[in-house]
Amino acid sequence: xxxxxxxEALSWYEANARQRVAALVDPGSFREVVGPEERATSPHLxxxxxPEQFDDGMIVGRATFAGAPIxxxxxxxxxxxxxxxxxxxxxxxxxxxAAKTLSLDVLILFDTGGVRLQEANAGETAIAEIMRALVxxxxxxxRVVGLIGGRSGCYGGGGLIAGCCSALVVxxxxxxxxxxxxVIETNRGVEEFDARDRALVWxxxxxxxxxxxxxxxxxxxxxxxxxxxxxxxxxxAPGRLDRATLDAxxxxxxxxxxxFGASTDAVAVWSALGIADAPAVPGLSTKAFRAIxxxxxxxxxxx
Amino acid sequence: xxxxxxxxxxxxxxxxxxxxxxxxxxxxxxxxGGLVHVLGIAEGxxxxxxxxxxxxxxxxxIARSGDGAPILMLIDSASQRMSxxxxxxxxxxxxxxxxxxxxxxxxxxxxxxxxxxxxxAAGAFIATALATAHLVALxxxxxxxxxxxxxxRVTKLSLDVLTEKARATPVFAPGLDNLVQTGAIHTxxxxxxxxxxxxxxxxxxxxxxxxxxxxLGAERGGxxxxxxxxxxxxxxxxxxx
Numbered sequence: 056x057x058x059x060x061x062x063e064a065l066s067w068y069e070a071n072a073r074q075r076v077a078a079l080v081d082p083g084s085f086r087e088v089v090g091p092e093e094r095a096t097s098p099h100l101x102x103x104x105x106p107e108q109f110d111d112g113m114i115v116g117r118a119t120f121a122g123a124p125i126x127x128x129x130x131x132x133x134x135x136x137x138x139x140x141x142x143x144x145x146x147x148x149x150x151x152x153a154a155k156t157l158s159l160d161v162l163i164l165f166d167t168g169g170v171r172l173q174e175a176n177a178g179e180t181a182i183a184e185i186m187r188a189l190v191x192x193x194x195x196x197x198r199v200v201g202l203i204g205g206r207s208g209c210y211g212g213g214g215l216i217a218g219c220c221s222a223l224v225v226x227x228x229x230x231x232x233x234x235x236x237x238v239i240e241t242n243r244g245v246e247e248f249d250a251r252d253r254a255l256v257w258x259x260x261x262x263x264x265x266x267x268x269x270x271x272x273x274x275x276x277x278x279x280x281x282x283x284x285x286x287x288x289x290x291x292a293p294g295r296l297d298r299a300t301l302d303a304x305x306x307x308x309x310x311x312x313x314x315f316g317a318s319t320d321a322v323a324v325w326s327a328l329g330i331a332d333a334p335a336v337p338g339l340s341t342k343a344f345r346a347i348x349x350x351x352x353x354x355x356x357x358x
Numbered sequence: 359x360x361x362x363x364x365x366x367x368x369x370x371x372x373x374x375x376x377x378x379x380x381x382x383x384x385x386x387x388x389x390x391g392g393l394v395h396v397l398g399i400a401e402g403x404x405x406x407x408x409x410x411x412x413x414x415x416x417x418x419x420i421a422r423s424g425d426g427a428p429i430l431m432l433i434d435s436a437s438q439r440m441s442x443x444x445x446x447x448x449x450x451x452x453x454x455x456x457x458x459x460x461x462x463x464x465x466x467x468x469x470x471x472x473x474x475x476x477x478x479a480a481g482a483f484i485a486t487a488l489a490t491a492h493l494v495a496l497x498x499x500x501x502x503x504x505x506x507x508x509x510x511r512v513t514k515l516s517l518d519v520l521t522e523k524a525r526a527t528p529v530f531a532p533g534l535d536n537l538v539q540t541g542a543i544h545t546x547x548x549x550x551x552x553x554x555x556x557x558x559x560x561x562x563x564x565x566x567x568x569x570x571x572x573x574l575g576a577e578r579g580g581x582x583x584x585x586x587x588x589x590x591x592x593x594x595x596x597x598x599x
Contacts, residue, residue, distance in 0.1 A: 086598055088590075088591055088594035088595050088598070089587065089590050089591050089594060095583075095587055098582055098583055099527065099529050099530070102523055102526065102527060103513070103515070103523070115591055115595075116595070117595055117598055126595060141529070141581050141582075141583055141584050141587075142583055142584070142587050144584070145572065145583065145584040145585070145586075145587035145588040145591070146587055146588070146591050148572070148584070148588040148591075149587065149588035149589065149590065149591025149592040149595070150591055150592070150595060152588065152592045153591065153592040153595040153596050156592070156596060157595070157596060170480075170503055172503070172504060172509050172512055172513055172530065173513060173529075173530055174529045174530055175503035175504060175509070175529070175530045175531075176503060176528065176529055176530060176531075176536050176537055176539075176540045176542070176580065177529050177530075177540055177575070177580070177581050177584065178503070179480070179483070179484065179488075179503045179542070180488070180537070180540045180541060180542040180571060180575065180581065180584075181584065182484055182488075183484055183488035183489065183542065183571070184569055184571055184572060184584075184588075186454070186457055186461075186484070186489065187461060187489075187569050188569065190457075190458055190461045190462075191461075191465075194461075194462070194465055211480070211481070212481070212484060214449075214450030214453075214454075215450055215453050215454050215457065215481060215484055215485065216454075217450060217454070218450045218451045218453065218454025218455065218458075219454045219457065219458060231448075231450055232445050232449070232450065233438050233444075233445065233449045233450045233453065233481045234438060234440045234441075234444075234445060234449070234481075238440060238508075239440050239441065239442065239445070241508070241511070242440045243440055243441065247441060247442055248441075248442045259442065259445055259446050260445060264446075265448070268447070268448060270448045270450075270451055296458070296462070297462070298418070298421055298422070298462060298466070301414075301418055301455070301458055301459055301462055302418060302422075304451075304455050304458075305411070305414060305415055305418055305455070305459075308407075308411055308414075308448075308451060308452060308455060309411060309415075311447060311448070312407065312408070312411065312447065315447060316447070318446070319442070319443065319446075320446070321446060324446070358451075
């Protein structure tokens with residue numbers, strides 16, 4: 056082992072996509088397909104005089120996890136904010152179609168700002184194809200687990216894909232949302248959302264809030280070991296998708312509106328959940344947070 | 359065409375479709391016999407958590423009924439509703455839930471068809487029209503991911519430069535033709551012909567099974583690489599099994 060690179064000491068937030076994959080799966084087991092050597096670059100970025108990347112910011116392949124074969128995809132948040140373009144999206148579509156054929160589970164390591172605007176129509180269509188391939192894989196019995204803790208979060212179409220997964224593992228830094236803070240502010244004004252108020256962003260879209268309302272299933276520390284333990288656990292759950300699952304999801308999303316629909320801030324939601332000192336939640340350690348999070352809403356068998 | 363004209367054209371034998379709070383709900387009588395469940399968004403309404411949940415509930419009720427009747431999604435919406443409340447309460451889950459419900463109903467025997475007759479954008483477009491088995495449009499429909507002025511802000515390119523580039527490629531600029539080129543929209547219906555006949559023609563001989571949007575995008579030139587890349591990934595992953 057190269058002493059300069061210690062996978063277990065990795066910060067998920069700081070790491071790049073390849074480091075995350077290597078540190079997550081069984082050591083040395085990852086086999087990338089359509090990797091950088093194939094030069095599968097975006098055919099559209101040249102029009103904007105933007106640099107291409109040989110993997111278009113998406114890494115896909117097979118690996119073993121806890122000894123069992125698995126498919127894995129990872130978005131590179133350092134390339135165009137992990138945004139989904141034609142090639143980037145198509146790689147995930149192909150992987151999810153293979154998951155259905157092979158009856159394998161899939162891990163998606165999200166790190167994305169959403170659709171890549173320079174190829175917006177191709178990216179938007181790719182999101183729709185990914186969601187369809189994901190749902191079809193789940194209907195055929197595959198589990199699809201989303202891991203969210205990257206620098207770019209999981210925004211836009213990425214948030215919709217995450218919402219289709221059978222389980223989501225999230226860190227405190229992992230943000231899940233459709234419209235990003237800057238876009239809300241641009242469209243609705245700073246009174247609606249002050250995008251520079253980082254505390255507001257974290258408590259509205261961040262991992263702790265998502266975990267508390269049932270928007271994510273496992274809350275973990277920012278390292279590969281924590282993600283690995285969580286993935287091992289959620290892969291033991293059925294992860295099925297059928298009418299009972301969606302009826303249950305309908306009920307829990309109705310319940311959320313009933314319980315918290317009048318709240319305008321996350322602190323009010325947490326108070327309504329029964330957390331005594333709600334304003335203290337953002338500052339809590341993982342251990343202390345888990346201890347007070349027992350009153351959370353869960354999405355078990357309802358996602 | 360107005361929604362009333364479209365509904366009259368689709369269902370000359372009658373329908374009970376109404377619009378409430380921007381959401382479309384009802385059934386139409388097919389000229390070929392039987393019913394079509396009609397759902398959707400009207401009047402350029404943005405899709406927020408409340409609307410998405412209401413629509414998903416209706417779709418799941420249809421799936422529960424087991425009547426096997428098709429579902430027609432009529433769409434003239436804005437984008438997803440952009441607000442602090444929607445994001446606070448998990449808009450991504452509500453939109454994904456609606457998309458999953460549509461795909462589940464389809465898997466349980468309700469053919470789904472989207473008909474884009476006005477605007478739609480971004481998350482609202484993905485969770486409704488783009489979650490149906492096939493999507494058709496009427497001329498004048500205007501799908502977009504983001505309008506060009508907003509895109510200019512985000513990409514830091516001038517509006518003039520973006521407008522110029524939009525002429526060279528269908529890949530980023532708003533508009534119906536561009537989404538046809540990428541394969542997202544299967545067909546543009548002819549408003550001069552009977553809409554009822556075009557609806558019957560679709561349900562009697564739907565385009566082949568499976569998601570063919572990437573192959574359409576390749577044939578039409580709007581997405582030259584998606585189908586090849588997806589196929590290559592699927593094949594290589596399977597070969598190494």
